[in-house]
Amino acid sequence: MPARWKDSGALRALREITRIGARLHHVLSRRTGLGPTDLTALELLSIEMMGPAELARHLDITTAAATGVVDRLEARGHVVRRPIPGDRRRTGVHITDAGRREAWLHLTPMFAALQANDAQFTEEERAVVERYLTGAANAINTVVEGDPRDLVDGAG
Incomplete structure (x- = not known):
């Protein structure tokens, strides 16, 4: 952790x-028998x-790997492929x-x-918690979506 890290509850x-x-x-993966990516x-x-293709982007895998995920889920009856109305080339x-x-x-x-x-909190308290968690999600997303080189360059 950085030297200036200030921990809190x-x-x-x-x-x-x-x-x-x-x-x-x-x-959940173990209990359902689904791989983590399938889950x-x-x-x-x-x-x-x-x-x-959109699923592949969200999962950060190739489109071929996403097709395999969909095939496995379809074989278990968890998903179906259907044509997207108005676009006969694409399948949803x-x-x-x-x-x-x-x-x-x-x-x-x-x-x-x-x-x-959640029921233990007032609307005002929930708004503060929501603001905190949204900021935390954005902070985590800097690593998930960012380029690690940017993080190192920006830290100096």
Whole structure:
């Protein structure tokens, strides 16, 4: 850590959340029998339909690898490919009810606990937490989306 790093309870809690989040992905992967990339794809597709190329960009993998992910999820009945209306050249990947059930089956206890935790806060407190977490997500994204050379050059 940089010499001027100033730790706080909020930063420690955030590090713990990221550590547990990484572990959660491995646990869910083991329980569902889906690889980590397949699981992330299912999570993304539960939010919105996308084409294989777009899925590849979100997963940071090649389009050929994304096709393999979709093939595996389709074989398990978790997704289907459908033509995108108005563009006969493109295919959209849609999560099925079975795929949604698979995700929810394992995540429902966590979502219930998160809602119970959220209910303890006032709207004003939630706004502060949201602002903090959005800033934290943006900070993490500087590494995920950024060029490591920019980070080193900017640190000096």
